[in-house]
Amino acid sequence: MSAAPPARLTIAIQKSGRLADKSLELVSSAGLRVVKGANELLYRIENYPIDLLRVRDDDIPTFVADGVADLGIVGRNVLEEAAHEPAPEVVMALGFGRCELKIAAPEGMRFDGPQSLEGARIATTYPNLLRAYLAEHGVGAEIVTMKGAVEVAPRLKLANAICDLVSTGATLEANGLVAVASVLRSEALLIRAPRPFSETLKLLADSIVQRFRGVTASQGAKYVMMNAPRSALDRIAAILPGADAPTVTPLAGSDDRVAVHAVCQESVFWETLERLKGAGASAILVLPIEKMM
CATH class of the missing domain: 3.30.70.120 (Alpha-Beta Plaits)
Structure with missing residues (x-):
């Protein structure tokens, strides 16, 4: 009777987008040799029993929370928008993918604080985070949920303002918008499934976390x-x-x-x-x- 194959650790990362390349770079810097095969969904690590599950970023919290993946690399904005219960454990901040979720309004619109948004229509791809921000400040506003291109919503008369991720501000400027309030500061996080690991997987996961800490600590040092x-x-x-x-x-x-x-x-x-x-x-x-x- 053949022995059971060794348990494999699964790490969920973004397939494409602003965290994808940096996530692979982190994995490689930690000494994990990535083998890119014909299967675009799954990359194998050559020198350890580890698989990289490459998926949409908004699926990563679900996969980690449900135990499909053991670890994941995801933006804080995506994790907090998902609001899973039980929530994945945040292991560490990774120091890349920094951005800010901001409310922006057309140039010339008067803004004297969150109360200026009372009665406004705000377009966003982050309705849960925006809803929490409005509730925190006691503001009654209508949330217009979109899948993307929220920066054009004011120009198309779909909304008075938007709530979107901002890195450089160039997209806002190109659409005649100005950031007026900050909702959330975000960066890439390493998250862990909220369940016990087998002893073998725990040792492997702890080793990988330690390596990621070493890579992160050396950045800029x-x-x-x-x-x-x-x-x-x-x-x-x-x-x-x-x-x-x-x-x-x-x-x-x-x-x-x-x-x-x-x-x-x-x-x-x-x-x-x-x-x-x-x-x-x-x-x-x-x-x-x-x-x-």
Whole structure:
């Protein structure tokens, strides 16, 4: 009798759209080798018993909540609009896909706060989030639910205002609209099915989550190395942005100079290097960090 095949972990990701490429990039950066076969719905991971389920983003909360997928990568806006019970567990924010759900109105429309929307017709693809916002502010407005292209609704006289995702604001500007209120700040989230995992799947899922944390933590982080006088260490530590206590080691053949190494979680600009040099540092190197755990 043949042994049962090993349990496989399923991760649901967006098939196409603004999170699709970044989700695959995260998976690859975590050391998972993606095999793209003829089946566009399912990609296999070559070096682990993992499948990537590629679906519409608004299906991901359902698949994870119902246990069809064990993990999922989805925007906060999609997750909160779905409002599943029991809700998938939010494991971590992933640092990409940032945008904001905003209410926008035609240029020239007077807006003195949420009460200005009383009696208005507002077009949106996020009726649940908009309904919650209006209820929170005690506003009575009519919600016009659309499947897309909500930015044209005011021009077509379908609505007085819209509630839509905004990244750069270029689409609003092109349609003569101005953002007047924020409903929700969103970014990509890693979510987990709200059910117990088998011990095998739990170990695998925990390992993948740990890798994703490492990839996310390394984004924007820099490894900074320099030589400096011992007497300048306090000044240098105060300049290094977002750094933990730096590692300090003696330089060969010198009693008063040391090598300083630090991981900086914030941006290191040219101005930072100039300040370090002014504090006495020399031979300053700034290197990107690929992985961190």
